[in-house]
Amino acid sequence: MLIPYRRRALAVALLIQAASVPAFAALGADASSIASDGLKMKGMVRVSAARAYSVHEIQTPSGTLVREYVSPAGKVFAVAWRGPKMPDLRQTLGVYFKQYSEAPRTSLSDHKHFAIALPGLVMQSSARMHAYFGRAYVPELLPQNVPVTDIQ
Amino acid sequence: MTRSIALAPIAVILSVVGCGGSSGTSTMPTQPPMPTGANVAMITVDAGPSTASGIASVNTPFVSVTVCAPGSTSNCQTIDHVEVDTGSYGLRILSAAMSSSLVLPQEPNGTGGPAIVECTVFADGFSWGPVKTADIQIAGEAASAVPVQIIGDPAFPGIPTSCSSTGRAEDTVATFGANGILGVGPFIADEGDYFTCSAGVCTSTAIAVALQVSNPVAYFTADNNGVIVELPAVPAAGSAALTGSLVFGIGTETNNGLGTATAYALDPNLGVFTVTYKSQAYGNSFLASGSNAIYFVDATIPTCSNSTAAPGFFCPTSTLNRSATNTGVNNASSAIPFSVANAQGLFNGNTSDVAFEDLAAPNADNTSFDWGLPFFFGRSVYTAIADQNTPGGIGPYVAY
Numbered sequence: 001m002l003i004p005y006r007r008r009a010l011a012v013a014l015l016i017q018a019a020s021v022p023a024f025a026a027l028g029a030d031a032s033s034i035a036s037d038g039l040k041m042k043g044m045v046r047v048s049a050a051r052a053y054s055v056h057e058i059q060t061p062s063g064t065l066v067r068e069y070v071s072p073a074g075k076v077f078a079v080a081w082r083g084p085k086m087p088d089l090r091q092t093l094g095v096y097f098k099q100y101s102e103a104p105r106t107s108l109s110d111h112k113h114f115a116i117a118l119p120g121l122v123m124q125s126s127a128r129m130h131a132y133f134g135r136a137y138v139p140e141l142l143p144q145n146v147p148v149t150d151i152q
Numbered sequence: 153m154t155r156s157i158a159l160a161p162i163a164v165i166l167s168v169v170g171c172g173g174s175s176g177t178s179t180m181p182t183q184p185p186m187p188t189g190a191n192v193a194m195i196t197v198d199a200g201p202s203t204a205s206g207i208a209s210v211n212t213p214f215v216s217v218t219v220c221a222p223g224s225t226s227n228c229q230t231i232d233h234v235e236v237d238t239g240s241y242g243l244r245i246l247s248a249a250m251s252s253s254l255v256l257p258q259e260p261n262g263t264g265g266p267a268i269v270e271c272t273v274f275a276d277g278f279s280w281g282p283v284k285t286a287d288i289q290i291a292g293e294a295a296s297a298v299p300v301q302i303i304g305d306p307a308f309p310g311i312p313t314s315c316s317s318t319g320r321a322e323d324t325v326a327t328f329g330a331n332g333i334l335g336v337g338p339f340i341a342d343e344g345d346y347f348t349c350s351a352g353v354c355t356s357t358a359i360a361v362a363l364q365v366s367n368p369v370a371y372f373t374a375d376n377n378g379v380i381v382e383l384p385a386v387p388a389a390g391s392a393a394l395t396g397s398l399v400f401g402i403g404t405e406t407n408n409g410l411g412t413a414t415a416y417a418l419d420p421n422l423g424v425f426t427v428t429y430k431s432q433a434y435g436n437s438f439l440a441s442g443s444n445a446i447y448f449v450d451a452t453i454p455t456c457s458n459s460t461a462a463p464g465f466f467c468p469t470s471t472l473n474r475s476a477t478n479t480g481v482n483n484a485s486s487a488i489p490f491s492v493a494n495a496q497g498l499f500n501g502n503t504s505d506v507a508f509e510d511l512a513a514p515n516a517d518n519t520s521f522d523w524g525l526p527f528f529f530g531r532s533v534y535t536a537i538a539d540q541n542t543p544g545g546i547g548p549y550v551a552y
Contacts, residue, residue: 002327023184024514066528082517085345092511101320105276105327107210107499108513110444110463112239112522114276115464115513117457123378126447126517127275131436133517134275149451152518 025081026094028138030057031070052143053077060085064132066092069151078137078151084130093136098122100136108143122148170410187313187382187407190292191375191400195383197507197525198393201233201331203251204304208331209508210499211379211444211525215398217334219245221256222297229254233331236398238381239440239536240335241342242365243288244279244301248324249331256284259299259363265520266350268359269300269308271315271390273345275516277322279303280311290334293400295371303328312347312354312504336379338423338548340370370537373513375401378538378547380408381441385455385530388471388491390396390498390505402534402551403543413534413551415544416480423538423548427521429476436520437478439533439550443524444510444537446490447515455514456496463511465495476521480549492527 031054058066064083071077076094081087092098100123103116114125114134125134135151142148186192193215200209215238220228226387229251234243259268268283281303288295305324311321322328341364349355368378383396401408418425418438426509427437429448445465456467472492478483493510509529513520527533536547544551 031304046170063308076545082417085279087313088317089319105207105329106463106534107207108445108462109207109276109329109330110212110442111274111276111322111333111518112440112493113447113513114447115455117463124514124516126277126515126522127273128436128440128517128520128522130240131517131520132273133515133519135516136327144453 026091027068027076027096027136028141029076029094030066031076033105052146060087061109068092069137070139073143077141077143078135080135080151083135086127088131096136096138114144125139170439173317174283186322186395187397187399187423188408189405191405192263192293192407193400195236195396196383196393197383197396197540199506200329207329207446208380208506211508211511212506213383213396213398213441213525213528214330215229215334217243217245217332219250219254219256219287219300221254222287222341223398224287227254231331235330235333235442236381237333237335237440238337238379239438240333240531241285241337241339241367242300243298243332243364243540244281244303244335245332246325246330247281247302247304247306247518248295249314250302250415256286256302257284257516259283260362261348261359266348267308267347268357268363268468269347269354270365271312271318271345271347272285272301272342273315273318274302274322275325277314277320278310278315278318279322279328280315281323282308283363283365284531288371290368291400293372293375295368295373298368298371301365305334307347308354310349310352310354312356315345315347334368336367336369336441336535337440338418339377340367341439342366350402367537369400370540371392372400375404375406375408376537377542378402378534379527379533380532382500383466383525383528383530383531384493386507386509388493388510389501390502391507392502396505410534410542410544410551411532413532413544414484414486415482415534415536415549415551416478416484417482417545418548418550419481420439420538420548424520425481425550427476427523428479429521431473434519436517437522438520438525439523439535441525441528441538443522443531445513446512446526447522447524448512449515451517453512456494462495462498466492467494467496467510468492469494477507482549488502488523488527494520
């Protein structure tokens with residue numbers, strides 16, 4: 001199932017081909033380090049330049065879109081996903097997967113939803129049949145003047 | 153801090169006789185007369201299984217399900233605290249909640265074929281376990297040879313990376329928050345992620361629909377076209393444990409007619425309808441008893457921080473009164489008033505409360521408005537299964 005989304009005109013101003021920008025990396029990693037996420041997820045990568053950050057998109061074969069938000073300092077400060085399958089969260093969250101997986105279960109955890117707001121990691125996730133949505137960001141890496149509502 | 157489950161056993165025991173014993177400001181919910189009949193199972197909304205130490209469930213409806221080895225009426229076990237979910241499909245039981253004497257046959261992928269194992273991917277983690285065949289009894293209804301998932305079965309310890317990398321494991325009662333989940337949504341098969349395993353090696357495999365974990369209601373010999381969830385209204389401050397009914401069949405008995413309810417047809421492929429909130433249409437919306445709050449997008453409402461009793465839920469400074477409009481694909485439409493209370497205030501108000509009609513949270517899915525259990529309080533909510541005939545038309549639809 002393809003899930004339409006409203007493109008954020010404010011944030012995403014320009015699309016350029018992925019070939020010119022080899023960078024792709026997990027949450028918290030240097031954008032310039034590796035293109036491992038795209039390779040691991042066998043996805044097509046494309047890059048959008050935005051006002052205060054760039055967005056790297058992986059369209060996975062399952063139809064899920066993964067977006068990685070890269071700050072001017074070259075760090076992936078946020079990730080977001082939407083589509084019929086959960087993405088590879090180990091790859092997408094990188095070193096933050098451990099923090100996510102060890103965070104204590106809360107009353108909100110009802111299988112269809114998940115949320116944590118740790119000092120070092122904020123994450124929300126929703127799921128229903130064939131539809132997975134989520135986002136995660138690292139508050140200390142968030143560039144100034146970037147509203148967290150941009151991350152989706 | 154987290155909500156302690158220490159008081160839960162008291163709440164569970166007292167729920168059977170009413171609300172005596174709960175202290176504080178919350179009041180007794182208005183308990184409608186419970187329908188009676190072989191097609192009626194009692195729902196309990198309480199803090200969850202006592203073995204799920206740590207976190208109390210909120211807004212979670214549970215039933216008891218009797219699971220038998222196929223063809224047997226004696227090799228059976230009644231499993232309590234199975235969550236009722238009108239937003240998913242099929243019965244899943246935690247291996248840890250099953251007696252070792254109840255041995256269910258493994259479902260093979262074709263006669264003599266390798267074992268079928270499923271990776272159920274939730275928003276908050278994954279559940280890995282084999283598909284087995286069971287006879288199921290709920291109240292007076294019986295279903296034979298239903299494919300069910302046994303979560304955390306020690307016979308299948310090797311979890312494929314493509315499953316384990318989707319999140320954190322929910323393979324114990326404590327991490328799952330229930331002894332199982334009963335998916336009674338508007339479809340039959342779960343269309344999940346399946347594997348076949350032999351000699352410890354598991355391979356992602358497409359599985360025939362008939363072999364998939366499936367809504368047991370469709371397997372009942374009668375009353376098999378849908379369900380009704382009936383729960384009492386709860387006061388704004390919340391309620392201690394309460395009871396309601398899971399009624400099987402729509403218009404098949406004297407106790408399950410549509411009455412004055414209106415049917416809202418669902419998308420025949422996705423099982424969704426449209427909710428309009430603040431002039432924004434959310435086309436992938438649904439009524440799921442397995443969602444424990446009203447989940448929707450509204451960036452103007454603050455969320456409770458991690459240092460509160462209700463991290464992640466909405467925490468407005470005062471209760472907000474809002475409205476949203478449900479519209480079926482048949483264009484049936486109704487405006488639904490609802491409230492968003494400060495979740496920290498709700499949880500701190502009476503620590504033994506487990507039911508809240510005004511509990512809400514942000515939805516990471518910005519294409520849907522997910523009504524969750526608060527919608528069900530004070531209503532009879534019908535869920536008709538796809539392609540089944542009912543007095544309200546052919547499913548899938550919801551009615552209330």
